[in-house]
Amino acid sequence: MKFRVERDVLADAVTWVARGLSPRPPVPVLAGVLLEAHDDGTLTLSAFDYEVSARVTVAAEVSEAGTALVLGRLLADISRNLPDRPIDIATEGNKVQVTCGSSRFSLLLMPSEDYPTLPTSPEASGTIAGDVFTQAVGQVSIAADRGDTLPILTGVRVEVEGDKVTLLATDRYRLAMRELNWSPSASDASHVALVPARNLSDTAKSLGASGKVEIALGASAGGEGLIGFEAGQRRATTRLLDGEYPKVTSIFPTSVDSVCVISTPGLVEAVKRVALVAERNTPVRLRFTDGQVIIEAGTGDDAQASEAVEATLTGPELEIAFNPQFLLDGLGALGTAYARLSFTQPSRPAVISGQDEADGEADESYRYVLMPVRFAN
Numbered sequence: 001m002k003f004r005v006e007r008d009v010l011a012d013a014v015t016w017v018a019r020g021l022s023p024r025p026p027v028p029v030l031a032g033v034l035l036e037a038h039d040d041g042t043l044t045l046s047a048f049d050y051e052v053s054a055r056v057t058v059a060a061e062v063s064e065a066g067t068a069l070v071l072g073r074l075l076a077d078i079s080r081n082l083p084d085r086p087i088d089i090a091t092e093g094n095k096v097q098v099t100c101g102s103s104r105f106s107l108l109l110m111p112s113e114d115y116p117t118l119p120t121s122p123e124a125s126g127t128i129a130g131d132v133f134t135q136a137v138g139q140v141s142i143a144a145d146r147g148d149t150l151p152i153l154t155g156v157r158v159e160v161e162g163d164k165v166t167l168l169a170t171d172r173y174r175l176a177m178r179e180l181n182w183s184p185s186a187s188d189a190s191h192v193a194l195v196p197a198r199n200l201s202d203t204a205k206s207l208g209a210s211g212k213v214e215i216a217l218g219a220s221a222g223g224e225g226l227i228g229f230e231a232g233q234r235r236a237t238t239r240l241l242d243g244e245y246p247k248v249t250s251i252f253p254t255s256v257d258s259v260c261v262i263s264t265p266g267l268v269e270a271v272k273r274v275a276l277v278a279e280r281n282t283p284v285r286l287r288f289t290d291g292q293v294i295i296e297a298g299t300g301d302d303a304q305a306s307e308a309v310e311a312t313l314t315g316p317e318l319e320i321a322f323n324p325q326f327l328l329d330g331l332g333a334l335g336t337a338y339a340r341l342s343f344t345q346p347s348r349p350a351v352i353s354g355q356d357e358a359d360g361e362a363d364e365s366y367r368y369v370l371m372p373v374r375f376a377n
Contacts, residue, residue, distance in 0.1 A: 001066025002090040003037045005058065007100065010087055011079040013056045016206055016234065017045045018072035020052040020199070032110045033072035035089070037062045047072055048118045050239070052199055055118065057233045069112040070096050078105055119237045122216030122228025125191070126184035128165070130231060134208025136167055136178045137200055139333040139366050143176035144169040144197035155194040155241040158227075160217065162187060169197060170248050174326050175349075175369040176333070177249070182215070191217040193227050194241040203238065207231040251349055251369055256342045258315030260288050261358055264339045268331050270295050270307045275324035277303040283321035283373035288313050288343075297324070312358065320346045321373045330368035346372060 017033055025031045034046040043060035047053065068091050075098075079087065082100040090097050091109060098105040137156070145153035157168040160182075167178045207213050207229055216228035221237065228237045275284055278297040287294040293311045298304035320343065331339055336354030340362050343350050352368040355361060 001035070001037050001068050002064035002088075003043060003060045003062045004086050004088050005043060005060040007079065007082055007084050007087055009058050009060075011076070011082075013043075013045050013058050014072065014076040014079050017047045017054045017056055018076045019202065019206070020049065020054060021047055021072045022049055023073075025049060027114075029069065029110055029112075029114045030116075031071055031073070032069040032112075032115065033075060034112060034115055035068045035070065037065050037067075039065045046118055048116055050116065051196075052239070053118050053237045055121075055235045064090075066091065067112050068096050069110040069115055070107045071110070074107065078107075119222035119226055119228075121235055122214075122222040122226075122230060122237060123220040124185060124214035124230065125189060125217045125220050126160070126182045127212045127214050128180070128182040130208040130210045130213050132180060133213045134204045135335065136165075136180050136366075137204035139178050139335075139368075140167040140169045140176045141197040141201045142169075142329045142333055143171060143174045143368070145171035147171075152194065152241060152243045152245060154197055155245070156197045156200050157245045158191070158193045158195055158217075160184070160189050160191040162189060168245075168248070170246075170251075173323065173371050174330065175248055175251055176330070176367075177369075178366045180365065189217075193217055194243070194245055195227055195238060196241060199238040203229050203236050207234060207236070210234075252367070253342070253344050253348060253351060255344060256315075256351075257345070258288065258313060258318055258343045260293060260311050260313050260341045260343075261355065262293060262309060262311040262339055262341070263358075264331055264334055264337060264354070266309050267293070267339055268328060270309045271324055271328055271331070274305045274307050275328075277305045278324055281323070284324045284327070285319060285321045287317075287319045288341075289317045315343075318343055318346050320350065322350075322370055323373055326370055330370055333368065334366065336363060347374070348372070 030049045036044040044057045046055045085101045088099040094109050096107045159166045210231035214230040221228040226237045274295045274297045284297045292308045294308045296306040330352045334354035338355045340353045349369045354363045
């Protein structure tokens with residue numbers, strides 16, 4: 001195998017493909033990136049660890065078609081640090097020679113015959129705008145569980161009905177739900193998939209810059225129990241989580257007693273400042289009155305802080321306490337100038353949604369439900 005490729009092209013491709021490689025793979029070949037140089041002047045780079053696969057095709061000047069398997073993270077580090085000149089890569093015996101200007105590296109060739117077969121390329125079940133996909137996944141994945149006690153809650157539930165997609169995640173303390181539209185290949189599309197939140201988040205960030213992202217579900221995904229993504233020349237698959245997701249939509253309150261509309265950046269800044277004195281796991285208290293909300297933290301002999309922010313309250317006044325980080329996560333995901341906080345009672349979950357104007361309509365496409373923290377009166 002022998003080819004020449006632009007430095008930035010190789011660096012981007014290897015970095016993207018190698019991003020999911022485990023630092024401690026169960027078998028050594030799974031730390032590798034497979035390079036396939038083709039006679040048509042393309043180079044395909046692939047990585048696969050039985051859970052996640054990634055594949056990208058780039059342009060290259062191929063002198064000799066062939067295949068080589070090399071350590072992925074090492075090749076990514078080398079290609080990112082080489083001077084901005086074309087890179088020549090060639091196999092020589094049991095080594096892969098990487099040359100760029102006067103820089104020369106000799107990498108060990110790994111046994112490509114031991115490398116697992118990648119899932120077949122997914123066929124699109126539908127497409128979605130890249131920026132919308134990235135935003136929606138970011139809004140929901142913040143609420144997925146990061147622990148191992150309930151593996152099913154580490155996923156994002158993706159439900160497709162026709163042209164409507166609903167993303168849902170919860171860690172039992174908060175719940176995030178985003179509804180959006182996509183362009184399905186079939187008008188009667190109906191799927192439910194439970195995607196590991198971390199993998200989905202990584203994929204959305206890396207593919208979302210493209211104009212559109214193709215998503216493959218069910219039999220089109222390239223294998224049983226997979227979901228596939230494609231944007232430009234990048235293709236990825238992720239193994240789905242097994243199990244029945246709990247029916248958590250019942251957490252959404254059916255009635256609302258009080259609604260507060262407040263500037264999102266104003267509330268975020270105030271909560272950040274007040275939370276500086278909140279010891280680990282201590283809540284911030286919010287007192288909603290007509291015209292303002294007072295945010296407080298700290299009690300007794302501890303450090304204390306308070307700040308008032310202008311707000312509009314409809315309904316009875318109330319006092320409620322939240323985990324400050326969970327509150328900031330939800331506010332940070334809104335992406336709107338104003339936050340709308342809906343309450344029933346101080347002991348019941350609150351719903352955070354966004355709106356573009358102080359007296360405008362609420363945008364219910366994204367809702368973040370937050371459990372309050374009990375505090376001593």
